[in-house]
Amino acid sequence: MSRQDSIWNRVDWLLITLFFVLVIFGWLNIYAVGYDAEQVQSIFSFDLNSGKQLIWIAGSVVLIIVIMIIDFRFFDSFAYYIYAGFIFMLILVLLFGTEIAGNKSWFVLGPMRLQPSEFTKFATALAVAKFFSTRNVRLDQFSGQIQSAWIVLLPIVLIVMQGDVGTAMVFLSFIFVYYREGLPTYYLIIGTSAIAIFILTLLIEPLYLTIAVVVLGVLLIAFFNKRKKYIVMVIAGVVGVIGVIGSVDYLISDVLKPHQQNRIKALINPDADPLGFGWNVTQSKIAIGSGGSFGKGFLEGTQTKFDFVPEQSTDFIFCTIGEEHGWMGSFILIILFLGLLLRILFIAERQKGNFARIYGYAVACIFFVHFGINIGMTIGLFPVAGIPLPFFSYGGSSLWSFTILLFVLIKLDAHRMQVLTR
Amino acid sequence: MIKNRKYYIPAIFIVVGIIFLIKLFSIQVMDSRYKLAAENNVINKVIEYPYRGLIYDRNNKIIVHNTPTYDIMVVPKEVQVGDTAKFCSLFDITREEFENKVAAAKKYSYIKQSLFFPQLSNREFASIQDKLIEYKGFYPVARTVRNYPDSVLANGLGYIGEVSKRQLERDTSNYYKSGDYIGISGMEAAYEKELRGKRGVKYKLVNVRGIEKGSFNDGRFDTASVPGNNLISSIDLDLQKYAEYLMKDKVGSIVAIEPSTGEVLALVSSPSYDPNQLSGRKYSSNFTQLNQDSLKPLFNRPIMATYRPGSVFKLVQSLIALQEGVITPATRVVCNRGIINCHGAHTNADLHDAIKFSCNPYFYSTFRRIINQGKDPKMNVDSRIGLKTWDEYLYKLGFGRKLGVDIPNEQKGLVPEPSYYNRYYGEGGWNFYTIYSLSIGEGELLTTPLQVANLAAILANRGYFIRPHLVKGIDTPDSYLKLDYNREDTGINPEHFNTVVNAMAEIVNGTARVAKVDDITICGKTGTVQNKNSYDHSAFMSFAPKENPKIALSVYVENAGWGGGVAAAISGLLIEKYIKGEVSENRAWVENYVMTKAYLKNL
Known part of the structure; x- marks a missing residue:
């Protein structure tokens, strides 16, 4: 060769x-x-x-x-x-x-x-x-x-x-x-919407959310075109959204395991139990947040070293990056990853x-x-x-x-x- | 259309990256809470309590020192107690108390130490030390408490206690933290800033399990505790002890002052308490008990109790009259017992004899000459002018005001001013005949034993005094700081003092023979404070020796009869003890006489 x-x-x-x-x-x-x-x-x-x-x-x-x-x-x-x-x-x-x-x-x-x-x-x-x-x-x-x-x-x-x-x-x-x-694009849109509605349901009382969706559907039908196909689509959408809202409670309490339920609760409100299910997220944010702009320096981190952050x-x-290297370090890391991802896409396309x-x-x-x-x-x-x-x-x-x-x-x-x- | 999708996917990646950077910026750069939380996580602040300053007497004998005690701390997470009943018996607590204490500690922290059992004495700790090792999760921490080897001067020294919520709120310097000790009364309160020292802080790094991982920032922010400064008191410990011994089972007070310096040699408030009672674990129960005692052992009589001065005040009248020129030493007054009663064998005494025999009509007349000097034809107006002049002298002699002794809660007594009578009798509605009781130290007058002792010091100094005080100086690690106290002059001619002092010197040969000490010329004056419903108070004011005086005294014994009795006897004993060092054999009977007078038991 x-x-x-x-x-x-x-x-x-x-x-x-x-x-x-x-x-x-x-x-x-x-x-x-x-x-x-x-x-x-x-x-x-x-x-x-x-x-x-x-x-x-x-x-x-x-x-x-x-x-x-x-x-x-x-x-x-x-x-x-x-x-x-x-x-x-x-x-x-x-x-x-x-x-x-x-x-x-x-x-x-x-x-x-x-x-x-x-x-x-x-x-x-x-x-x-x-x-x-x-x-x-x-x-x-x-x-x-x-x-x-x-x-x-x-x-x-x-x-x-x-x-x-x-x-x-x-x-x-x-x-x-x-x-x-x-x-088709609507798979992505439906997927993203379902996740958004799921999170909204956790944040807002499901009943209010349901009422809001119904009102929105009625308004859409009332003010826009009255074609049959359009009306059917809006009604289907509203029913679908209400279905997602209704399923959230079932999903969380029956499908997810308790530790998974807690992880979602911790995401929504980590301060509810900072020593219990909120521990990981709270400590992780403390470690990263304490890094400041430029970090505490290599090997100088205390939170990660003294086992406050699990795993x-x-x-x-x-x-560790967030704590020891601060926002600058995080910035560099994210740029490196974005560089890697975009380079892979570039290579794929060629x-x-x-x-x-x-x-x-x-x-x-x-x-x-x-x-x-x-x-x-x-x-x-x-x-x-x-x-x-x-x-x-x-x-x-x-x-x-x-x-x-x-x-x-x-x-x-x-x-x-x-x-x-x- | 599908071709465009190669731009959408990288766009999604970039958007997520930017979201992360914004979120990170907000928690790392914008929000400082996480930095604080991180410090709280890993930094364990260990307070190092300073040694409180010691208090010495004038001869460098220890009055107050610190003794080690042991606080037993508990770390709930580590607690392993096999036999709870056996463990509880070590501390003499019930199982329930044990569980409550551990529960309270858990509430504070699972991994940090909290107080389990406070202030075990050295001996108590030694007896459980070996057994304590068998139980995990308990740690002894050495601290100190105040200790008083001679158990004297309780009210003068005061006590310390945990700083109260109100004091914390008022503390603008932010020195105190909850749980700190602070001087609450007496010298402990007055010299708090000198005695307290400086708290030290050590920042230790701890991991998530509370295990120490070295010092924070190599100890750059650590401060060592600085011990408090020592106080050199003016108190003569031996004299104080003897004085307290003599006051046993009596109610009253003793103030002894070194006239040339204003230094308080002894300060007795009786009945008192053992200062060790208010130090240590039993503080609160003992305090409650003392506070409820009907004889008020916490009441600092020498500076807080006020009495009518009685005959002692005849010396004051003499001095003012001589200075005003309204009498001379040769002035004679007929002892007209029709105006005011009297005692003793005299009929037409001069000043010397009038003092010696405590002639009431003489001082009635003298006081009248001071008050009514004919400066105004109207009797009432003339009286007002006279009283005002008289008040000014009294102020200079230290009456009707605080002398400024260096311990808190001093009372000022009462010297009635014209306005005082105006309030009772209407503007100008009074004259000499309304106020004549003042002539013999009765009426509205109120004085503290300290003011009377100060008068003795003024007489001893022939015209001036130095502000009485209990602390001579402050002993810092680097130097000895002598405290300066200002001298106050009475404005009365020293020669007038000689007239009065000469008469005082004869009292121990007359009414107060019991106070007579060989080789020492004691100048004194008896006082008998009359009480309407109970037995008279016995009072005696004195200084000695006559020339170059070393000690000035006031002694008050409540409900103990006339001044020439027990008060004079105590004065003589104290003078002898202080000047000669001990009481001679041939005067043992006087001590015996004093000690058998257990007036408290008769109440």
């Missing part, structure tokens, strides 16, 4: 740089969380999470090299097999997995713990890309929607069965991919092949949902859901799965010129 042809000359170095910047920034923060001024240990010490994370990072590098060596057509060709393999793993984990923190989503092999659902995101992304690139599915038609929906719904159902609603929620990110591939090296890692493009969108959307939910929950904009911040949160499974997601895209991108346009 000539020097000109080397894979390293064709990869997107900007994306790789962003990846390493985020991973190293995250690694330093994992060290900061475990740092004890009275008992200073090296960042490389394997007693600390930072030392262990270094092993995961090294593992990621190995994964990157492997991905770069594998033939790029492998992912396209084997997409369904990989997907089938992980669906099988999800079923296995339901049968033989170990329950950790209420979720039966782990295989424990000696010191190793593996979470198949983390990798199922990758497998699903491949399967969705394969599906839309090989078949001519009309997403603006109901039959096409039904045909394609099962690829995403199957893992969602299995992961919800494990009890891991947070991870299942990530799969909702595929709605953006479907949207990009032709799903600080995994799900609440953002608190693909000649549909498979790579759709896969790219899936990667961007998965990262986006992780980023949005994780940071959203630490600053009290989203209910607490146990999903990690890509590249930052401590843990091998998540780091490796994000690495695979990203570098498979980089690999596909490196070979974009070799793909024939369909």
